[in-house]
Amino acid sequence: MIQKTEKIWHNGSFVAWDDAKVHVMSHVVHYGTSVFEGVRCYSLPQGPAIFRAQEHMQRLLDSAKIYRMEVPYTREQLVQAVVDVVATNGAWPCYIRPIVFRGYGEAGVNPFNCPVETYILNFPWGKYLAGEEGVDVCVSSWTRFAPNTLPAMAKAGANYMNSQLIKMEAHLNGYAEGIALDPSGYVSEGSGENLFLVRNGTLYTPPLGSSILPGITRDSVIRLARDHCVPVVEQMIPREMLYVADEAFFTGTAAEISPIRSVDKIPVGKGAIGPVTATLHKEFFAILHGQAEDKYHWFTPVPVRAAKQQGA
Numbered sequence: 001m002i003q004k005t006e007k008i009w010h011n012g013s014f015v016a017w018d019d020a021k022v023h024v025m026s027h028v029v030h031y032g033t034s035v036f037e038g039v040r041c042y043s044l045p046q047g048p049a050i051f052r053a054q055e056h057m058q059r060l061l062d063s064a065k066i067y068r069m070e071v072p073y074t075r076e077q078l079v080q081a082v083v084d085v086v087a088t089n090g091a092w093p094c095y096i097r098p099i100v101f102r103g104y105g106e107a108g109v110n111p112f113n114c115p116v117e118t119y120i121l122n123f124p125w126g127k128y129l130a131g132e133e134g135v136d137v138c139v140s141s142w143t144r145f146a147p148n149t150l151p152a153m154a155k156a157g158a159n160y161m162n163s164q165l166i167k168m169e170a171h172l173n174g175y176a177e178g179i180a181l182d183p184s185g186y187v188s189e190g191s192g193e194n195l196f197l198v199r200n201g202t203l204y205t206p207p208l209g210s211s212i213l214p215g216i217t218r219d220s221v222i223r224l225a226r227d228h229c230v231p232v233v234e235q236m237i238p239r240e241m242l243y244v245a246d247e248a249f250f251t252g253t254a255a256e257i258s259p260i261r262s263v264d265k266i267p268v269g270k271g272a273i274g275p276v277t278a279t280l281h282k283e284f285f286a287i288l289h290g291q292a293e294d295k296y297h298w299f300t301p302v303p304v305r306a307a308k309q310q311g312a
């Protein structure tokens, strides 16, 4: 169950959590007309701080632009709204969900006469993929969408019908997650995570052309790897690379860095977390927990006075 917070930001003002409702005839309910973000706020020693807020709000605006939804806020205004939501509700660490959708207007497919609504909310949320030793995953029988069908670069609600098929199939077959291939049969990504493989010391990840979401955690990991002199190659990855990789892991806001232990019951490497994954994992979590300096300026601090930290 979602743990409620007090207020939700809606088009520039706050409403009570229970009052943030939509009409069943809203365009989004019928046609999936939404774009959204998933953002995390961490608890640093100096207080709560939002991870890569600017990049998330930029991707939200990019997703909206692709779908011709006019958002009447700048990136900076949206970042400020995210900060205000966390400061107002005072619940951290937390997950933040900004969402833009087409509301109540007309019944047909044409979205233009349905108003664009913007909401931002936050709630406590822990680990997404359990398992410190790595997760067991499968290759999905579902593929990601072909180019020029649904735009993979947009984080749109409708894309997650595909993700749900991948996730349900994986769970019903006893796996933690499914890896989808792209329409040409190359590795794409998990239902809600980007994918990385290590082979002979080089880090490989699929390119944007393989129907992936341009993940912000993916970008952070590429940056960390390059700064640790790990070669990074963005290239199309044949399925069998999954079976012969030395290491593999998922990245995502929810999943953070989640090591993969097996794919289709074939152990990844020796079936234990490898050295490249371990180094990146350690570095990334040191930054996220404020034990290492935020040298990339990835955090936006949230000014709070009252100590309403989760569990406090």
Ligand code: PMP
Pocket: 038, 163, 189, 190, 191, 192, 193, 194, 212, 213, 214, 215, 216, 217, 218, 251, 252, 253, 254
């Ligand atoms: N791919 C998909 C399909 C996702 O839903 C997500 C989660 N937003 C990601 C990749 C990872 O993106 P990010 O690191 O920006 O959360």
